[in-house]
Amino acid sequence: MTKERVHRRLAAILAADVVGYSRLMESDEGDTLARLKTMRKEVFDARLPDHNGRIVKTMGDGVLVEFGSAVDAVQHAVEVQQALAERNQAENAERRIELRIGINVGDVIVEGDDLYGDGVNIAARLEALADSGGIFISGTVFDQVGKKLELSYDDLGEKEIKNISEPIRTYRVRLDDAASTTPSVLADVSEPMPLLLPDKPSIAVLPFDNMSGDPAQEFLADGVVEAITAALSRIRSFFVIARNSAFTFKNRVANAVDIGKELGVAYLLEGSVQKAGDRIRITVQLIETETGAHIWAEHYDGSMEDIFDLHDRITERVAGQLQPSIRLAEIERSRGKRPSDQTAYDFTMRAMPHVWALEQEESSKALALLDEALAIDPAYPLALSLAGWCHAQRSVYNWSEDVKQSQEKAFELAEKAAELSGDDPTILAVLGAVHTFVRNFGTARILLERAVALDPNAAWAWQRLGWLENYADRPERALEHFQRALRLSPLDPINFNNYVGMASANEVAGNYDEAATLYRRGLEERPHAMWIYRSLAPVLVGAGRMAEAEEAYAVLMKTYPDLTTGKIRQAMVFSDDVLDRMIANLKKLGMAD
Numbered sequence: 001m002t003k004e005r006v007h008r009r010l011a012a013i014l015a016a017d018v019v020g021y022s023r024l025m026e027s028d029e030g031d032t033l034a035r036l037k038t039m040r041k042e043v044f045d046a047r048l049p050d051h052n053g054r055i056v057k058t059m060g061d062g063v064l065v066e067f068g069s070a071v072d073a074v075q076h077a078v079e080v081q082q083a084l085a086e087r088n089q090a091e092n093a094e095r096r097i098e099l100r101i102g103i104n105v106g107d108v109i110v111e112g113d114d115l116y117g118d119g120v121n122i123a124a125r126l127e128a129l130a131d132s133g134g135i136f137i138s139g140t141v142f143d144q145v146g147k148k149l150e151l152s153y154d155d156l157g158e159k160e161i162k163n164i165s166e167p168i169r170t171y172r173v174r175l176d177d178a179a180s181t182t183p184s185v186l187a188d189v190s191e192p193m194p195l196l197l198p199d200k201p202s203i204a205v206l207p208f209d210n211m212s213g214d215p216a217q218e219f220l221a222d223g224v225v226e227a228i229t230a231a232l233s234r235i236r237s238f239f240v241i242a243r244n245s246a247f248t249f250k251n252r253v254a255n256a257v258d259i260g261k262e263l264g265v266a267y268l269l270e271g272s273v274q275k276a277g278d279r280i281r282i283t284v285q286l287i288e289t290e291t292g293a294h295i296w297a298e299h300y301d302g303s304m305e306d307i308f309d310l311h312d313r314i315t316e317r318v319a320g321q322l323q324p325s326i327r328l329a330e331i332e333r334s335r336g337k338r339p340s341d342q343t344a345y346d347f348t349m350r351a352m353p354h355v356w357a358l359e360q361e362e363s364s365k366a367l368a369l370l371d372e373a374l375a376i377d378p379a380y381p382l383a384l385s386l387a388g389w390c391h392a393q394r395s396v397y398n399w400s401e402d403v404k405q406s407q408e409k410a411f412e413l414a415e416k417a418a419e420l421s422g423d424d425p426t427i428l429a430v431l432g433a434v435h436t437f438v439r440n441f442g443t444a445r446i447l448l449e450r451a452v453a454l455d456p457n458a459a460w461a462w463q464r465l466g467w468l469e470n471y472a473d474r475p476e477r478a479l480e481h482f483q484r485a486l487r488l489s490p491l492d493p494i495n496f497n498n499y500v501g502m503a504s505a506n507e508v509a510g511n512y513d514e515a516a517t518l519y520r521r522g523l524e525e526r527p528h529a530m531w532i533y534r535s536l537a538p539v540l541v542g543a544g545r546m547a548e549a550e551e552a553y554a555v556l557m558k559t560y561p562d563l564t565t566g567k568i569r570q571a572m573v574f575s576d577d578v579l580d581r582m583i584a585n586l587k588k589l590g591m592a593d
Contacts, residue, residue, distance in 0.1 A: 007110040012067040012103065012141070013120050014053070014077060015127040016044075019098045020524050021061035027094070036061070039097050043083045051076040056115050064124075066115060070105050070137075070144035074173065077101045077135045078151070081175055085133060093555075094527050102126025104138040104168075122168055129159065131172070131517050132524050139169030202265040203318070204241035205229045207250040208282075211274035219349045221273040222247075224282060226349060227311040228269070232318065233457040234425065241265055242459040242489035244356060260289020263490060267295075269318055278303050282310055286318060344377035348386065355386050356460075356494045359528045360399050363390045381421035385430045388413030392434050397531040398560060398571045410434045425455035433464050436471065439573055444468055459489035466501045473575050475505035496525035500532055507535065508578055512542035530559040534568060538585035553589040564592050 018024070024032040040063075048055070048065070051072040056064040067073040081099065088096040104126060106119025122138055130136040137145075142153065152174040158167035205228050208221040226243055233240040241263050249259060256268050271284035285297035298317065300310050347369050354366035367390045373383040388410045393399065395406035414431040421427055432447030445468060451461040466481035482498045482505070489495065503518030519536040523529065533556035540549035557563065565583045572579065583591075 008107055008117075009110060010105070011108045011115065011119060012070045012073040012105045013056075013108065013115070013123040014065040014067065014073045014101060014103050015062065015120075015123040016065075016077075016080075016099045016101045017059075017062035017127060019100055019132040020527075023525070023527070024095075024097070032097075035095075035097055039084070039087075043087070044080055047076055047079050047083075056113065062127075064115070064120065066108075070103070070141045071148050073103050073105075074135070074137065074141065074145050074149060074151070077103060078149075078173065078175065081133055081135060085175075098133045098524075100127050100130035100132060101135045102128070102130055102137070103135065103141050105140040105144060106138075118164060122164060125164070126168070126170065129170070132520060133175075135173040135175070137171050137173060139171070142169070142171045197264060197266055198239040200237055200239050201267070202239040202241075203232065203267040203269060204246045204259070204263050204265045205232065205243075206259070206268055206270045207247055208270070208284075209272040211272045212276070214275075217273070217275050219346055220275060220280075222352075223345060223349045224271075224273055224307075224311065224314075226352070227308070228315055228318070230426075231311065231315040234455045236456055238457070239265070239488075240457040242457065242492055244459075244493055245489040245491040248491040248493070256287045256289050256292040264487070265289060275304075278305075280304055280307065280310070282314065284314055284318075344373040344380050344383060347373035347376070348380065348383045351383075351386060353493075355390060358393060358397070358494065358497060358526070358531075360397070360530075361528075363393050363399070366390050379420055381417040381424060381427055384413050384417035384420070385424075385427040388417065388434060389430045392430075392437055396437050396571055396573070398534070398563060398567055403567070403570050407434070407438055410437075423454060425451040425458045425461060428454070429458060429461035429464055432461075432468075436464065436468055437573055439471075441468065441472060457488055459485045459492060460494065462488065463494075463498055463501065466498070467504070470501065470504045470508055471573050471575065473508055473578070475509045478502075478505040478508075493526075496522045496529065499525070500529075500535070503539075504535065507539050507542075507582075508574070510542075512539045515539040516543055516545070516548075530555070533559070534563075534572070535582070537589060538582045541585035541588050542581070549585075549589060553586075553591075557591075566593055 018036065044063070045055070052068045053072065053076055054066045056066050058064075065073075065076075067076065081101065084097070084099060088098065102123045102125065104119055104123040106122060107117060108115040108119040109117040126136040126138060136156075137153075145151075154172040154174060156170045156172055159170045160167050205225050208225050210218045210221040212220075225246070229240060229243045229246065232238055233242075245263060254262075259268060260266065266289055268287045268289055269284060270287065271282060274281045274283075279301070280303065281299055281301050283297070283299040286295045287293070288295055296317075300313060302310050351366040351369035351373070354362045354369070357363070367387060370383050370387040370390065373380060374387065377383070391406050391410035391413065395403045395410065400406040411434055414427070414434045417427045418431050428447050428451040432444045432451060435441075435444035435447060448461055448465045448468060452458055452465065455461070462481050462485040466478045466485065469475070469478035469481060479502060482501045486495060486498050499518050500522040503515045503522065506512070506515035506518060516536060516539050519532055519539065523532050523536070533552050537549050537552040537556055540546075540552055565586055568586070569579055569583065572582075574582070
């Protein structure tokens with residue numbers, strides 16, 4: 001049999017996608033699609049003939065383009081980014097369509113009109129690493145473009161690229177034509193970690209379908225997933241994706257193989273919940289992600305009074321399938337203290353997404369729901385703990401006029417939760433965070449380290465340890481914790497705070513340009529987290545980018561019109577050295593004492 005010949009050629013490949021596309025679509029799907037179509041037609045596609053570019057394919061918010069030369073590809077990218085930046089000046093920040101672009105020159109495999117191979121993969125990975133509104137190019141592109149274009153570049157060093165055996169030399173195109181700067185020693189922290197399978201049984205519990213026909217029962221299905229995820233997470237021999245990442249697949253169509261790759265796990269648990277009167281049926285199935293094969297499926301029937309027993313039975317069955325030698329004692333230890341009333345549990349589940357938004361209005365919504373839960377069951381540890389965390393947010397993000405009062409309320413609730421359930425990792429992590437905010441760093445470390453010892457999969461506890469290291473002026477150690485949190489929960493909506501934490505680590509280290517890039521990345525993912533501007537404005541001053549600093553400062557003062565350096569010093573818990581630098585830069589922008 002004659003082997004089919006593979007057609008190859010050398011090509012310059014440009015990959016681009018829209019920053020914050022999911023957020024834009026969620027805000028206004030019709031408007032976003034219309035504006036994206038207009039941008040493509042008037043800005044991106046219109047310039048392709050001038051540079052001999054051919055669209056290979058479009059992928060939702062992304063596009064892959066082939067050019068005859070590296071010079072053409074870079075010219076096109078620069079013109080597009082400059083045109084978009086000009087158009088966006090008239091747009092509200094939350095409505096701006098911005099692109100990330102990656103460019104590579106390499107060998108590609110040709111199949112009809114489509115292209116494949118490492119040449120394409122490297123361009124796509126560079127695009128994923130690029131800044132909002134930025135262009136990242138490979139060393140092969142840099143070598144070919146050289147001084148043929150009047151541009152400056154940042155040499156970002158060699159980057160490890162997923163599924164590429166050799167590191168790729170990477171450069172950032174300086175669109176402002178500023179002189180190239182030496183890259184930060186922490187400049188690679190924004191690169192996502194490759195999602196290799198862990199060396200232990202790894203699983204994600206996906207959102208269960210609500211089969212009751214009653215949207216009000218949605219939180220019952222969410223609560224089942226929450227309980228099973230928490231129980232499995234506390235079994236030390238498992239690797240379990242955090243709830244927040246798994247819940248990004250709610251109402252999203254995707255196959256098991258793709259989800260497994262996206263989350264980096266070997267198994268998925270999916271299911272459904274159906275309630276009729278007081279009776280409930282929970283159906284679950286375990287799927288192996290390499291092939292999508294169904295390993296096991298079962299259904300559990302009971303009454304609402306039996307709901308927690310059903311959770312336990314499912315947990316035991318899943319644990320036994322993943323690791324038959326698992327001891328029942330481990331599962332027993334994984335069970336948290338339950339509420340005495342189902343309605344308290346329901347209110348707490350409803351509060352969950354608002355608790356972790358880290359936005360002022362969302363936190364207030366969470367507190368209202370948690371107050372309802374505690375009115376029904378004043379001794380429910382999870383509700384007490386989450387309410388304590390909401391009050392802690394009020395103190396550290398300058399949402400409260402009386403920071404000390406918010407700290408005291410946070411302590412009261414968090415300590416009461418710990419008294420009732422002192423071996424619950426979430427409750428310990430909240431209490432550790434509260435101790436952090438009043439500079440009890442030693443106690444905070446003990447609590448947070450105990451939380452991750454009890455639950456090695458506690459992404460948020462690892463995030464709080466990262467912040468603790470920032471406050472202790474140990475930025476390299478902080479970055480390790482933030483990266484670990486990202487791996488444990490790669491799609492978590494709260495990951496914006498991991499990027500903010502990485503930015504803070506660079507700020508502590510004095511790497512102001514990289515800090516600014518990462519603070520902006522955090523804002524791209526969570527535009528309403530206005531407290532980030534307290535840090536973005538001063539690092540832009542530190543980087544010597546005064547025009548940008550003044551713009552960020554204006555946004556900050558519009559949101560916090562009464563903010564002073566004294567209030568910042570009271571709320572934020574960095575070392576004196578870091579706070580002195582931050583406040584000196586804010587004073588340069590005009591902030592009062």
